[in-house]
Amino acid sequence: MKLISIVIPCFNEAGNISLYYLAMEKMYHKLQSQRDYLNHEYIFVDDGSSDETLDEIEKLQEKDPSKVHYISFSRNFGKEAAFLAGLQASKGDYVAVMDVDLQDPPEMMPMMVSGIMDEGYDIVGCRRIDRSGEPIIRSFFAKLFYKFINLISKTKMVDGVRDYRLMTRQVVNAILQMKEYNRFSKGIFSWVGFKTKYLPYKNIERKSGKSHFNFWKLLNYSLDGIVDFSDVPLSIASFVGIGSCILAILGIIFVIIRKLIFGDPVSGWASLVTIILFIGGIQLFCLGIVGKYIGRIYLEVKHRPNYVIKKKK
Ligand code: UDP
Numbered sequence: 001m002k003l004i005s006i007v008i009p010c011f012n013e014a015g016n017i018s019l020y021y022l023a024m025e026k027m028y029h030k031l032q033s034q035r036d037y038l039n040h041e042y043i044f045v046d047d048g049s050s051d052e053t054l055d056e057i058e059k060l061q062e063k064d065p066s067k068v069h070y071i072s073f074s075r076n077f078g079k080e081a082a083f084l085a086g087l088q089a090s091k092g093d094y095v096a097v098m099d100v101d102l103q104d105p106p107e108m109m110p111m112m113v114s115g116i117m118d119e120g121y122d123i124v125g126c127r128r129i130d131r132s133g134e135p136i137i138r139s140f141f142a143k144l145f146y147k148f149i150n151l152i153s154k155t156k157m158v159d160g161v162r163d164y165r166l167m168t169r170q171v172v173n174a175i176l177q178m179k180e181y182n183r184f185s186k187g188i189f190s191w192v193g194f195k196t197k198y199l200p201y202k203n204i205e206r207k208s209g210k211s212h213f214n215f216w217k218l219l220n221y222s223l224d225g226i227v228d229f230s231d232v233p234l235s236i237a238s239f240v241g242i243g244s245c246i247l248a249i250l251g252i253i254f255v256i257i258r259k260l261i262f263g264d265p266v267s268g269w270a271s272l273v274t275i276i277l278f279i280g281g282i283q284l285f286c287l288g289i290v291g292k293y294i295g296r297i298y299l300e301v302k303h304r305p306n307y308v309i310k311k312k313k
């Protein structure tokens with residue numbers, strides 16, 4: 001027998017839990033009629049929900065105690081922490097991660113299983129081929145982010161790839177070996193390597209509730225991703241510094257020559273102020289970049305746990 005563990009982060013998703021479970025059970029029933037050597041378990045991670053999410057999960061756990069397990073956090077630690085907790089608790093030969101809002105279609109699972117078991121891939125993920133139903137500005141910045149990160153980071157990230165994926169135990173162990181505190185899973189999944197296949201599918205709107213990621217959260221998340229997976233911004237800061245030094249030297253030479261030819265009339269204070277402001281701006285900008293990295297190091301060296309568990313079954 002082979003076991004598939006399914007890790008499901010849930011934050012205020014009371015309306016989706018039982019719908020999700022029913023859809024998954026239906027799909028597995030079919031899958032197991034073709035592959036009778038497959039077993040599955042659910043690992044719901046309640047990320048400090050304030051609604052009835054945990055009650056819903058507990059109800060399922062009582063109904064189906066051999067398959068349904070859960071971990072409940074003491075507060076909201078974020079989706080990345082929930083992933084990590086789920087992967088650490090998983091026992092399966094294969095592990096899937098997916099959202100509970102049914103935006104990650106269960107019907108894709110048989111194809112993912114086949115990708116790993118029949119075609120020999122280590123990871124099979126899903127890639128949205130469109131962004132329908134998403135605000136235009138969000139799509140625009142998402143595309144820009146992927147262009148930028150692929151330009152400056154050695155870890156390549158594919159546009160539209162969701163976290164929804166099935167992985168072998170070997171891949172999960174590699175991911176768990178990455179001990180960093182700041183976990184940007186899009187980068188981590190790609191950093192570990194392995195033979196990966198992406199299945200395309202059309203975007204689906206979530207079943208109930210709203211997305212937890214608004215524009216500002218996503219913007220911050222992508223900035224964190226850049227800092228976590230590239231040091232190019234630091235080089236940009238140095239190059240901007242070198243560039244402004246060269247400009248300043250050219251300026252000095254210009255002023256000296258002008259003095260020698262035309263004497264020294266007192267004028268140009270306005271341009272002087274603009275230049276001082278400009279240089280000050282560049283300095284603050286570069287300091288900000290350096291600060292962002294120092295902030296990440298600070299969080300890293302404190303060695304705080306990624307999450308605190310309140311209840312587990
Ligand atoms: N989620 C979580 N913790 C959070 C935010 C979200 O565990 O702090 C879960 C959420 O319950 C869902 C998944 O992460 O199962 C994806 O969240 P959402 O659907 O809001 O994101 P989107 O699909 O809009 O990117």
Ligand code: MG
Nearest residue numbers: 099101103206
């Ligand atoms: Mg969603």
